[in-house]
Amino acid sequence: MAGQTLYDKLWSQHLVKERGDGTALIYIDRQLLHEVTSPQAFEGLRLAGRRPWRLDANLATPDHNVPTTLKERAEGNAGIKDPTSLIQVQTLDDNCVEFGIEEYKINDPRQGIVHVVGPEQGATLPGMTVVCGDSHTATHGAFGALAHGIGTSEVEHVLATQCLLAQKMKNMQVRVEGELGTGVTAKDIVLAIIGRIGTAGGTGCAIEFAGNAIRDLSMEGRMTVCNMAIEAGARVGLIAVDDTTIDYLRDRHYAPTAGQWEAAVADWKALVSDADAKFDKVVTLDAAEIEPQVSWGTSPEMVTGISGEVPDPADSADETVQRGYSRALEYMGLAPKQKITDIRLDKVFIGSCTNSRIEDLREAAKMAKGKKVADSIKLAMVVPGSGLVKRQAEAEGLDRIFIDAGFEWREPGCSMCLAMNADKLGAGEHCASTSNRNFEGRQGYGGRTHLVSPAMAAAAAIAGNFVDVRGLGKDGAANDPTHVQEA
Amino acid sequence: MKTFERHEGLVAPLDRANVDTDLIIPKQFLKSIKRTGFGVNLFDELRYLDEGEPGQDVSQRPLNPDFVLNQPRYQGASVLLTRRNFGCGSSREHAPWALEDFGFQAVIAPSFADIFYNNAFKNGILLIPLTEDTVERLFAEVAASEGYRLDVDLENQRVITPAGEIIEFEVDSFRKQCLLEGLDDIGITLKDEDAIRTFQDKHRAARPWLFRDSA
Numbered sequence: 001m002a003g004q005t006l007y008d009k010l011w012s013q014h015l016v017k018e019r020g021d022g023t024a025l026i027y028i029d030r031q032l033l034h035e036v037t038s039p040q041a042f043e044g045l046r047l048a049g050r051r052p053w054r055l056d057a058n059l060a061t062p063d064h065n066v067p068t069t070l071k072e073r074a075e076g077n078a079g080i081k082d083p084t085s086l087i088q089v090q091t092l093d094d095n096c097v098e099f100g101i102e103e104y105k106i107n108d109p110r111q112g113i114v115h116v117v118g119p120e121q122g123a124t125l126p127g128m129t130v131v132c133g134d135s136h137t138a139t140h141g142a143f144g145a146l147a148h149g150i151g152t153s154e155v156e157h158v159l160a161t162q163c164l165l166a167q168k169m170k171n172m173q174v175r176v177e178g179e180l181g182t183g184v185t186a187k188d189i190v191l192a193i194i195g196r197i198g199t200a201g202g203t204g205c206a207i208e209f210a211g212n213a214i215r216d217l218s219m220e221g222r223m224t225v226c227n228m229a230i231e232a233g234a235r236v237g238l239i240a241v242d243d244t245t246i247d248y249l250r251d252r253h254y255a256p257t258a259g260q261w262e263a264a265v266a267d268w269k270a271l272v273s274d275a276d277a278k279f280d281k282v283v284t285l286d287a288a289e290i291e292p293q294v295s296w297g298t299s300p301e302m303v304t305g306i307s308g309e310v311p312d313p314a315d316s317a318d319e320t321v322q323r324g325y326s327r328a329l330e331y332m333g334l335a336p337k338q339k340i341t342d343i344r345l346d347k348v349f350i351g352s353c354t355n356s357r358i359e360d361l362r363e364a365a366k367m368a369k370g371k372k373v374a375d376s377i378k379l380a381m382v383v384p385g386s387g388l389v390k391r392q393a394e395a396e397g398l399d400r401i402f403i404d405a406g407f408e409w410r411e412p413g414c415s416m417c418l419a420m421n422a423d424k425l426g427a428g429e430h431c432a433s434t435s436n437r438n439f440e441g442r443q444g445y446g447g448r449t450h451l452v453s454p455a456m457a458a459a460a461a462i463a464g465n466f467v468d469v470r471g472l473g474k475d476g477a478a479n480d481p482t483h484v485q486e487a
Numbered sequence: 488m489k490t491f492e493r494h495e496g497l498v499a500p501l502d503r504a505n506v507d508t509d510l511i512i513p514k515q516f517l518k519s520i521k522r523t524g525f526g527v528n529l530f531d532e533l534r535y536l537d538e539g540e541p542g543q544d545v546s547q548r549p550l551n552p553d554f555v556l557n558q559p560r561y562q563g564a565s566v567l568l569t570r571r572n573f574g575c576g577s578s579r580e581h582a583p584w585a586l587e588d589f590g591f592q593a594v595i596a597p598s599f600a601d602i603f604y605n606n607a608f609k610n611g612i613l614l615i616p617l618t619e620d621t622v623e624r625l626f627a628e629v630a631a632s633e634g635y636r637l638d639v640d641l642e643n644q645r646v647i648t649p650a651g652e653i654i655e656f657e658v659d660s661f662r663k664q665c666l667l668e669g670l671d672d673i674g675i676t677l678k679d680e681d682a683i684r685t686f687q688d689k690h691r692a693a694r695p696w697l698f699r700d701s702a
Contacts, residue, residue, distance in 0.1 A: 016686040017679055021661040025679060027686055029697045037579065039520035048673070054687075056699040065518065084518035084541050091520050128697060135578040135602055151580035151606035152522075153672070161676045163683055167659070199505055200572040203601055233575065235601045256696035264696045299505050320504045320570055327503075418577075420514045427538075439509040439576060445538040 003274025005171045006238050007206040010146035010271070014129050016163055026166045028158050029128040032114040033060035033101065035092040036420070037133025041156035042095040052099055053162040059123050060096050060103040062089045063113045064420045068383050068410035076107050085421065099159075112386025112412040115139040115353035119223065120388055122252025126241045126268040131158055136353045136436065138229040142222035143249075144241035144271035146206075149230065169236060170204050170280040173273075175211035178287040183469040185363065186221030187355060187434065187453035189213065189285075190228040191293035195303040197283055202234030205281065208273060209239050213287035219248040220359035227354045228436050231300040240272035294340050294466055295438045295451040297328035302438070303451065304340060306468045312336035331440055332448050333428065341466050343450065346429040348373075348380040348461040349443070350454055351410075352417035355434035356385030358392050360454040364434075365398045367458035367472065373406035374464030381408040381423065383415040407461065419444045432460040489611040490669035494592050495638040496565030499555055500629045501530075506569060507576035508603060512585040516541055525581055526588030530556065560633045567594045568625055574603025583610040593639050595646070597622050608662045609672065613641060615656045641666060 004012075016025040038060070045051070052058065065085035072079035077093070080086040089106065096103035104110040110117065115136050118124040124140040130147035131137060133155040140147035150164065158164055174193055194201070207229050214225065222239045229237025239245075246265055249255045256264040291305030302325070304311075313325035313336065329336065334343065350356070350364050361384065373380045382402050384390035390412055393399055399409045416423040417435035425431050425447025434457050438449040452460065455469045516528045518541055531539045534556060536549040550557045556564065567586070573596040574582060583606045586594070593613040607614050617625070628648065629635045638647040641663060646654045664670065676683075691698050 014690075017682050019661070021664070022659055023661045025676060025683070027683070027690060036517050040522045040580075043520070043522075050673070053683075082518070088518050088520060123699075125697065127694065133578060133580075135576065137578075149578035149602055151578055151583075151602060151609065153580060153609040154605065157673050157676065160673045161680075161683065162687065163676055163679075165661075165672060165676065199575055200598060200600070203572070203598065230576075230602075233572070233600060254699055260696045264694075267694060299507075323502075324504055418509075418514050420517065437507075437509070437576060439507045441513055441532045442509050445513075445532065 002278045003276040005273040005277040005279065006144060006208055006240055006271060007146065007169065007171055007236065008277070010127065010129070011168060013127065014146065023165050023167055025163045026129060028131055028162055028164055029057060030118070030123060030130045031058045031155070031158050032118050032130065032132035032137070033058060033092070033155070034064060034114050034132070034134065035062045035088045036064045037152050038095065038155055039088065039091045040152045041133070041159060042099065044156040045159060050160045052101065052159045055100050057162060058101045058159070059118065060092060060101050061111050061114055061117050062092050062106055064414045064418065065089055066106055066413040067421050068413050068415050068423055070411060073107060073411045081422070109387035109391065112389065113353045113356065113414055115227065116356060116385030116389060119143065119219070120252070120386055122249055122255035125249065125255070126245060126271050131164065135230045136227050138235065138237040139223050139227040139353060141226040141229065141236055141238040142219060143245055144239065144268065146236060148235035169206045172202055172205035172207045172234065172281040173279040174207055174209050175282065175284040176209065176213040176287050177211040177284060178213060180213055180287045180290065181470055183455060183472070184290055184292055185453045185455060186217050186224040188290050188293045189287070190225045191295065191300065191303045191451060192285060192290045194228065194232045194300045195293070196285065197232055199231060199299050199301045200233040202229060202232040205234050206236035206238060207232065207234040209237060211284070214239060215242065218359055219244060220357040223357065224354055228300070231436055241268045292453060292456050292469055294456065295449070296332065296334060296340065297325065298331055298438055298440050299328070300436070300438060300451060302328055306340055306466060308340055310334045310336060310338040310340070343430060344376065344465055345432050345460055346378050347425060347431040348377060348457050349383070349416040349431055349433040349435065350381065350457050351383030351385070351415050352435035353385065353414070354436045355454050356383060356389065358389050360434065361389070361393045361398050364454040364458035365401045367455050367462065367469065368405040368407065369401050371405050371462045373461045376464040377461055379408065380406065380461040381410055381416070383410040384412050386412050405462070416443050418442060432457045432466065488609070488665065488669045488671060491592065491611055491613050491641055491666040493638070493640045493642065494565065495636060496592065497561065497563050498566045498568050498629050498635050498637050499561040499564035500626050501555055501567060501569040502626060504570035505572045505575055508574055508579050508582040509576055511574070511582040512579065513539070515539065517579055517581050522584055523588060525585035526590070529585040529589040530554070565590050565592045566637050566639065567591050568622065568629060569594065569596045570622070571597040571619070573599050574607070575600040578602045578606070580606045580610070583607040583612050587612055595622065595625065608666065611666065613639065613666060615639070615646065617654060617656060621654060
């Protein structure tokens with residue numbers, strides 16, 4: 001019999017019952033809750049007279065709607081100007097009190113984006129099943145946890161039963177071998193993968209990311225890669241457990257206590273795919289060939305390297321693709337064959353569950369240090385992923401670097417990734433964004449999003465257009481002075 | 488959940504691949520704490536010429552005359568015909584809530600995104616995957632014939648065209664039963680309450696660190 005994949009192992013460790021109809025009951029270890037996708041689930045429990053099955057499995061924090069300016073946040077919930085946003089955040093608070101669920105409220109230093117907070121607290125552990133009413137729950141797979149987004153009906157189902165009705169996914173492996181170039185990051189890896197396999201390339205699959213370029217990533221980098229598995233169509237992204245995983249978790253708030261640590265580590269070390277495991281699909285990328293990536297269109301698969309150009313729809317053989325490209329270019333206000341470095345930018349957003357962790361902020365700060373945001377940039381903002389990330393960044397002086405360069409330094413939340421709060425793009429504005437989706441209207445009505453890494457976003461803020469961060473030396477010193485405005 | 492057995496309805500074509508859930512229902516409408524009322528904002532950015540806000544009187548908003556659902560011939564449509572990877576992106580269940588509230592009961596496409604697929608069935612919307620070629624042909628038939636309707640028969644897993652052509656489709660047996668009988672998932676799962684408790688006890692004994700209250 002062939003060996004098991006990591007996904008197979010996690011599936012069988014949580015299998016409560018297989019039913020004859022091709023579905024199974026899977027036990028859920030952790031549910032993360034936020035204000036947008038939970039109110040109707042709690043309401044469903046109330047209407048049916050049900051209580052949560054297991055309180056300690058749940059952890060909640062508001063993130064999508066929270067304002068990010070210090071002035072607004074100083075007022076707590078009362079600082080939320082939009083009455084509908086306020087009701088949603090207040091409803092989460094009320095539901096958590098009513099049902100007895102632990103919540104990091106708006107100004108708790110532990111508050112932040114759920115997918116930053118969970119790992120940071122050790123609430124995400126290897127070998128867990130983790131769900132959340134948010135598609136970027138794939139992030140937690142970086143820890144060798146089986147994690148995926150669910151809808152609100154399923155949020156209610158997990159609250160009520162601690163289980164999910166599931167069908168086993170297919171196994172897909174994406175291998176990234178070789179060494180990344182200087183300045184090329186986890187974000188570039190995952191964008192390159194999506195560019196290769198497309199936004200439906202992983203549909204129906206759990207994608208395990210493997211290969212030495214993945215192994216060489218920090219936990220922050222691995223979370224960035226798994227986070228965007230959903231942008232390749234896969235609900236689940238996974239990375240095997242190794243010493244990097246274990247070192248990250250030591251001493252986290254909810255990590256196993258001293259008495260359980262050794263047993264937990266021994267258990268976690270088995271969370272790798274067996275050498276003879278069979279995958280339904282394998283895709284391999286050469287890390288050395290990956291350039292810093294920039295998306296040019298309205299789907300994450302519409303992406304290319306910094307040295308590239310916007311494609312000409314006429315070059316595609318598939319009519320559906322041609323129409324999609326033409327529509328995307330019209331929406332984005334770009335011309336076929338336009339060079340990526342010639343795209344002028346209006347705003348820059350560094351943040352989101354993809355890229356708002358401490359390492360992301362360090363990489364961005366390297367590019368910003370001693371520089372000034374270009375005059376043509378209307379707004380460049382840095383939004384840390386959690387109160388604790390913000391605190392750490394401030395301890396390292398990163399906030400000063402950003403502020404001195406002309407960036408706004410904000411309070412934690414989802415912010416302009418999806419613009420449910422006041423942080424948004426105006427119609428027609430081009431934004432270099434470290435977020436995960438460049439869909440039409442995603443960052444604001446008529447807004448034009450270009451997905452990039454934190455270093456690429458910060459360098460673009462300084463230059464006013466996209467620049468190749470590989471051309472920028474240590475501390476952001478420019479090798480190509482024509483593209484970087486000196487401070 | 489409402490049942491779905493057989494439905495005969497007007498078909499509206501949305502000729503676009505990779506329709507994401509942000510496009511189906513933009514984020515500003517996710518601030519509602521209810522499950523209903525999303526239909527007027529379905530495809531908001533395509534449907535209206537201005538930027539929508541929650542709670543607006545949509546009858547005062549300028550409609551985009553080019554958008555398919557605004558065209559007179561597609562008024563009252565209840566079957567949506569579209570392209571591959573429909574429903575990609577965010578897990579928001581507001582997307583099927585909006586489709587259902589608008590009046591769509593079935594969606595036909597070459598493929599659907601995973602999370603949307605689950606969410607749609609949980610709200611009584613039947614998703615029908617057909618081959619690219621068949622979908623292409625249906626687009627042509629809809630364009631050629633005003634008032635084009637399809638008869639969707641879930642029990643026998645087939646779609647019947649106005650010309651009487653029968654197109655078979657796949658649906659997994661569990662979801663089919665749930666739609667036919669209008670079953671409540673949570674109620675079904677709780678019938679296995681004992682099995683869940685037995686599993687949980689074993690799981691806790693083997694991996695106590697997964698339980699915050701047993702640390």
